Amino acid sequence: MAGNRRRNANAVPLAMMASWIMVCLTAGVAGLGYVWMKNQLHTSSGSIKALEKELAALSKQNEVVELRIIQASSRSELLKRWKNDKTHFNGLIDIPQDKLVFIGRPQPGLVESRSEDDIQKVTNRELAR
Amino acid sequence: MDNAAKRRALWVCAGLALVFTIFSGKLVALQVLQHAHYIRSDGDKHVNKQILFARRGTITDAQGEPLAQNEPTRRVIADAALIRDHAAMAALLEGPLQIPRAQLLAKLRRRVFSEAVGKEIPCRYIVLKKDVPETVAEALAKTLEEGKERGVFFESDSMRRYPNGSLLCHVTGYTNGENTGIDGVELTMDHYLRGNDGYRFVEHDRTGRELVLYRGEERAPRNGHNVKLTIDMGLQSIVETELDIAVKQFRPKMAVILMMRPDTGEVLALANRPHFDLNNLNGVSKAAMRNRAITDSYEPGSTFKIVVTAAALTERFVRPETPIFCENGYFGRYKLRDHHSYGSLSVSDILVKSSNIGVCKLALQLGEQKYYDYVRKFGFGESTDIALPGEEKGILEPPHRWTKLTISRIPMGHEINVTPMQITAAMSAVANGGKLMMPQIIREVTDADGAVVRTLQPQEVRRVASVEAMKAVNDALVLAASPKGTAALAHVSGFKVAGKTGTAQVIEGPGKGYSHDRHRTSFCGYMPADAPEFTCLVMLDEPQTERGKDMGGLVCAPIFSRIAERAARYLGLTPEPEAVPFALAK
Numbered sequence: 001m002a003g004n005r006r007r008n009a010n011a012v013p014l015a016m017m018a019s020w021i022m023v024c025l026t027a028g029v030a031g032l033g034y035v036w037m038k039n040q041l042h043t044s045s046g047s048i049k050a051l052e053k054e055l056a057a058l059s060k061q062n063e064v065v066e067l068r069i070i071q072a073s074s075r076s077e078l079l080k081r082w083k084n085d086k087t088h089f090n091g092l093i094d095i096p097q098d099k100l101v102f103i104g105r106p107q108p109g110l111v112e113s114r115s116e117d118d119i120q121k122v123t124n125r126e127l128a129r
Numbered sequence: 130m131d132n133a134a135k136r137r138a139l140w141v142c143a144g145l146a147l148v149f150t151i152f153s154g155k156l157v158a159l160q161v162l163q164h165a166h167y168i169r170s171d172g173d174k175h176v177n178k179q180i181l182f183a184r185r186g187t188i189t190d191a192q193g194e195p196l197a198q199n200e201p202t203r204r205v206i207a208d209a210a211l212i213r214d215h216a217a218m219a220a221l222l223e224g225p226l227q228i229p230r231a232q233l234l235a236k237l238r239r240r241v242f243s244e245a246v247g248k249e250i251p252c253r254y255i256v257l258k259k260d261v262p263e264t265v266a267e268a269l270a271k272t273l274e275e276g277k278e279r280g281v282f283f284e285s286d287s288m289r290r291y292p293n294g295s296l297l298c299h300v301t302g303y304t305n306g307e308n309t310g311i312d313g314v315e316l317t318m319d320h321y322l323r324g325n326d327g328y329r330f331v332e333h334d335r336t337g338r339e340l341v342l343y344r345g346e347e348r349a350p351r352n353g354h355n356v357k358l359t360i361d362m363g364l365q366s367i368v369e370t371e372l373d374i375a376v377k378q379f380r381p382k383m384a385v386i387l388m389m390r391p392d393t394g395e396v397l398a399l400a401n402r403p404h405f406d407l408n409n410l411n412g413v414s415k416a417a418m419r420n421r422a423i424t425d426s427y428e429p430g431s432t433f434k435i436v437v438t439a440a441a442l443t444e445r446f447v448r449p450e451t452p453i454f455c456e457n458g459y460f461g462r463y464k465l466r467d468h469h470s471y472g473s474l475s476v477s478d479i480l481v482k483s484s485n486i487g488v489c490k491l492a493l494q495l496g497e498q499k500y501y502d503y504v505r506k507f508g509f510g511e512s513t514d515i516a517l518p519g520e521e522k523g524i525l526e527p528p529h530r531w532t533k534l535t536i537s538r539i540p541m542g543h544e545i546n547v548t549p550m551q552i553t554a555a556m557s558a559v560a561n562g563g564k565l566m567m568p569q570i571i572r573e574v575t576d577a578d579g580a581v582v583r584t585l586q587p588q589e590v591r592r593v594a595s596v597e598a599m600k601a602v603n604d605a606l607v608l609a610a611s612p613k614g615t616a617a618l619a620h621v622s623g624f625k626v627a628g629k630t631g632t633a634q635v636i637e638g639p640g641k642g643y644s645h646d647r648h649r650t651s652f653c654g655y656m657p658a659d660a661p662e663f664t665c666l667v668m669l670d671e672p673q674t675e676r677g678k679d680m681g682g683l684v685c686a687p688i689f690s691r692i693a694e695r696a697a698r699y700l701g702l703t704p705e706p707e708a709v710p711f712a713l714a715k
Contacts, residue, residue: 045341056285060201064263067290070195074292075366 170245176345177254179331182286183324184577185308186353188301188315190362191395191572196301197315199287203266205258209237209251211280211337218278225269226258233257257281259306260288279337289315291407297365298407299420300358300399300517300570312418314356314570317516321574321582324353352577359395359572364388364663367695368398375688376402379672385422385549386692387666391557391655393587394566396515397663423515426523426546427670430633430681431483431615432653433542433552435559435602438480440503441491442598449477449601453487460486463537480605481614483630488540497528497536504539506593507555508565509547515568523547542633553666555593556653559606560627560661563599565590603627607658610686619654619686621693623704627661628654628689630681635671647671652685656693662700665689 071077082088159167188197205226212218219233226233239252261269266283273281289304302313310319330345368386376384381402388398403417419425441447458470467484479487492500504510510525524546526535538544550568558565567588574583594602606627610616615630631651634643651668655661667685674684697704 041342049339049341060263060285063199063201063287067198067200067292070198071290071292074195074294075362076294076296077292 166245173243173245173250173253175332175334177331177333179329180284181327181329181348181350182284183326183350184287184352185289185304185324186322186355186577188318188322188356188358190297190358190360190365192361192363193357194362195292196297196358196360196362198290198292200290201263202260202286202288203263204256204284204286205261205266205269206282206284207237207255207257208253208280208282208337209239209255210253212237212251212278213280218280221272221276221278222257222269222281225265225272226261228258259286282337293362294408295404295406296369297360297362297399298404299401299418299422300360300396301407302518303407303410312518313420314358314516316518318356318571318574321354321356325351327351354582355575355577356571357573357575359390359397359569360399361397363699364696365398365400367692367699368400371688371692371695372400372402374691375667375669375684379669379674379684381669381672383421383425383670385666385668386688387422387549387553388692388696389553389557389568389664391560391566391661391664394554394557394568395572395587396568396570399570420517420519422549423513423517423520424548426521426548427649427668428545428633428636429542429547429552430631430649430651431485431542432556432629432631432651432666432681433545433547434480434483434488434540435606435629436504436507436509436555437488437491437495437500437540438476438605439507439559439563439594439598439602440495440500441476442601443503443594444495444499446494447476447491449605450475453479453490455479455484455486455490458486460489460537463489463534465489465537465541477601477605477608480602480629481608483609483615485541489537492536492540497531500536500539501525501528503593504545506565506591507558508551508590508593509545509555513548513550513554513568515550516571520550521548523551542631549666549668552651552653553664556629556655556666557661557664558593559599559602560655560664562596563592563594565593603658606654610654610658615682616652616654616686618682619652619689619693621656621690621697624656624693624697624702625658625705626654626656626690626693627658628652628686630686631668632680632682646676648679650679650681650684652681652689654686654689654693656697657702657705662702663693663696665692665696667692 082092185199187195187199189195205222207218209215215234215237219230219237222228222233223230236255236257239255240249241252242248243250261283269281270283273279287308289308291298291301291303298313300313302315302317303311304315305311308323310316310322315322327348327350329347332340332343332345334340368388372384372386375381384402386398386400387396389396399420399422401419401421403414405413405417442449447453452473452475454473455467455471457472458467459465465486467482467486469482471482471484471487474482474484474487476487476491478484479491495503504525509523512520512522514520526544535544554565554568567590569585569587571585573581573585576582606629607625608614609630610619610626610628612620616626616628619626619628629652631649631653633649633651634645635647635649636642637644649668649670650672651666653664653666655664667688669684669688672679672684678684
């Protein structure tokens, strides 16, 4: 076989090889990318689930605490605590009726000055005496 | 290539083509023809419809004080297909869930028929227990995780909690295990409160863990609306405290106190005895659960005299000062007696002295039909349409069913049954100058974000009497609550009180007539008389007192006085100096 003929017959088809390598590389990278992305999706969904759980737990905790506050500050509970406390919350007691003094509206004629800061006459007769 | 080789190659090709055709056929069968079947089968195994529970709305009083709230709980669910050892699982769950082991085992072994598989399979959704507290559920989840047990899950849920326990129990009502309203506002406003549950289709892996990536169709839940009542817990608390004191003192069969704003018909406080704890319904009798302010009707006695007086004055048959002869205490034609003998009394004094004969004569002047029309106009014999369940409309017979004596009995509050709500609404009509207002218990409905969904405006049902007539009745009721009248003990220092007492005999039983010893006592009044802030009815059924002292003026009027005095302080009403001190006037 002539030398130039042999060179032509056994020549390495570099261009074709390069294009095939590119095709394989592209397919490989695409495949790996797909797997990687799929994996990312799984990881993200796991994180989503974990965050959802955390959020739900926090929200529940919040509700529980809120309810505890409401119960602890409810009228019946406060009354119970007030009754059980020997000092009645340091002397917090209902004012008896005979110790109440009602401040009435100033009556025309009875009041010389109409300034808002003036002390008004009391309606309790015993005190007015 | 020779022919033999060609033939062999053909056979191989034909064989390969056949194999691939079979594969393709199977593929088509799986993917197209049996697609639905396999999807269903797969769904049965791995896909669940997860319910996303809506939060029930809250109930608050007019000031925003919480009356009904939700406590987050868990619902314990089992997937029997994932449980390896039922007996071991039952032993593990027995303690925390407080369910007998046998009962748990029966639940875990439940099987259901699957259409996809065509046979019975282990049940994949078994509710083991509802309303498990968060702490218990968390501890149980930890135990299951440590023991590497699978097949038990926890769903978010909530249960109703009532921070005030028994306070306002008959109004608030309660829910059942499914969070559906059963009584009170919980029932009547259930369509607003309950919201809409959402759902989500979720796929699980072999171990039962959710595959978030493959979540299917989803609909978010819509939380329930919040309901604001007209009730003021400050006033409610005053009413309940005084009612407790009264019940301790008089030991009545039952008692009702009702407070209403006369101008709007808003119910400010409502308390019944017996009552119950909303957080503990075990063993509560049906009698204790009855909201007697609307479910029980009774003969009102003398408080009902306001109707005939207002009617006679509106029709101008009489004037407040017109004298009426009261037959010196006994009206033979109608077999009617007064507590004291009266000769002539003015129309006003008839109310002040509570003369049975006087009101009978006013009704006779009106005539049966006209009087009946007025009674209906005042709202008796029809329900008030308040947003509470089980309301009675009372008993009021039409005139053609009346006996000869009926016209003499209804004006004094006998032969007619009314509910405490009706009589309070009627008294409020007197207080506001003649407008019958529809009693209201709901003020506002807001959504979960606080936006107003519905506001309930005060609703005037009708005008029941003229302004002048109501002014005259008001003046008479002020005198009734003065030292001259039957309700002197209703007095409140610094305020003008108006009101009417009622002492009705209790019916002994069918055909046995009225009892002479047992009475239903009441007082219905309002304050301040000139510009009323509230109407209040106090009613005690058969109070235990010394003989002859079980009267509305002696039992209920002082209770009203105490409530009104405290309510005035709470509402910041300014007292006026009295022209003549009450003690001296007495």
